[in-house]
Amino acid sequence: MDDIDRAIINTLQGGFPICDRPFDAVAETLGLTGTQLRTRIGKLKADGIISRFGPMWHAERMGGELTLSAMKVPPERFDEVAGIVNAFPEVAHNYAREHALNMWFVVATEKPGRKAEVLAEIETMTGITVHDMPKIQEFYVGLRFEA
Amino acid sequence: MSEAKLDPIDRAIVVATQDGLPLVDKPYHDVARQVGVSPDEVMSRMERMLAEGIIRRMGVVPNHYALGYKFNGMTVWDVADEDIAEAGRRVGELDFVSHCYHRPRHLPDWPYSLFAMIHAKEKAGADALVERVAEVLGDLSRGHMVLFSSRILKKTGLRL
Numbered sequence: 372m373d374d375i376d377r378a379i380i381n382t383l384q385g386g387f388p389i390c391d392r393p394f395d396a397v398a399e400t401l402g403l404t405g406t407q408l409r410t411r412i413g414k415l416k417a418d419g420i421i422s423r424f425g426p427m428w429h430a431e432r433m434g435g436e437l438t439l440s441a442m443k444v445p446p447e448r449f450d451e452v453a454g455i456v457n458a459f460p461e462v463a464h465n466y467a468r469e470h471a472l473n474m475w476f477v478v479a480t481e482k483p484g485r486k487a488e489v490l491a492e493i494e495t496m497t498g499i500t501v502h503d504m505p506k507i508q509e510f511y512v513g514l515r516f517e518a
Numbered sequence: 519m520s521e522a523k524l525d526p527i528d529r530a531i532v533v534a535t536q537d538g539l540p541l542v543d544k545p546y547h548d549v550a551r552q553v554g555v556s557p558d559e560v561m562s563r564m565e566r567m568l569a570e571g572i573i574r575r576m577g578v579v580p581n582h583y584a585l586g587y588k589f590n591g592m593t594v595w596d597v598a599d600e601d602i603a604e605a606g607r608r609v610g611e612l613d614f615v616s617h618c619y620h621r622p623r624h625l626p627d628w629p630y631s632l633f634a635m636i637h638a639k640e641k642a643g644a645d646a647l648v649e650r651v652a653e654v655l656g657d658l659s660r661g662h663m664v665l666f667s668s669r670i671l672k673k674t675g676l677r678l
Contacts, residue, residue: 380580387577389561389568391544409541412578416538423579425539426564428532428676432572434523439621441628457672465671468592470663472628475592479676502624508602510618511610516580516587516637 372420372518375401379411380421380518387425430479436486437479438505441472442497449473455496461489472502524572527555528563533678581673587637589644589666593651594630596623596661602631605658609634612654614647630663 378401388396394405401408415421430437444452449467456462456476465476480486490501524532530553540548546564550557567573582590597605602620609632610618617635634651638644648664
């Protein structure tokens with residue numbers, strides 16, 4: 372990753388235009404052509420430096436449901452349980468964390484009611500209690516990182 | 519909270535872009551072809567969904583690990599219910615906090631009600647950020663913990 376890649380990440384975290392030729396529209400401010408910008412974004416994605424490029428959809432505003440859930444997984448069953456949890460397409464993220472509650476995952480569903488079903492199915496399939504921690508109030512979301 | 523539901527065209531736009539925008543000269547035209555509407559229709563619908571917050575943001579989502587942020591801490595704070603609004607306001611104003619939420623307790627195992635994510639490249643930096651949160655909360659916090667992530671098990675984002 373060079374300085375231009377860093378500038379792409381820092382600039383395009385703040386937004387991307389909606390217009391006929393959006394890459395051309397932002398490339399110039401980065402000292403690139405639209406084609407060069409697309410190539411670099413493609414490489415950053417392929418290299419895993421950016422995990423997404425495009426719209427970040429907000430499940431709740433779409434009428435769906437979103438929750439954070441935590442489980443206390445016995446270490447010897449960790450990979451098996453991770454496999455069960457991750458196999459649900461509704462599980463958007465899953466992180467191992469250093470705590471007795473050692474598996475934390477986000478469930479995002481399109482239809483109301485499906486969230487409860489997913490959590491119940493995970494409990495049934497694993498035999499482990501799922502702690503449901505839905506958002507009561509959001510004080511801030513502004514996920515940005517300086518590259 | 520808006521209860522905006524998606525109509526079938528909006529939904530088709532979500533499906534066409536949930537893996538990302540196509541890396542082509544005219545990406546919205548590409549999406550329009552997949553959805554079967556005009557490019558102007560796609561762009562005006564996406565502008566509307568951005569304004570309504572159905573799209574949180576457009577653009578690049580970096581992998582923070584790949585950028586060197588190896589210490590990603592979920593800091594959790596035991597704050598009395600009557601203090602949560604003030605505590606959330608104070609923590610939400612800190613520029614290094616990427617998310618801040620009020621979530622339910624699960625007593626007796628889990629007394630924590632305020633969640634704030636912090637990110638640092640070194641352990642000492644992460645510890646300093648946690649200390650800053652503790653300072654702004656002061657007596658509003660009755661106890662806290664930091665849960666660092668040790669592994670990403672899955673990170674795909676929303677799927678319809």
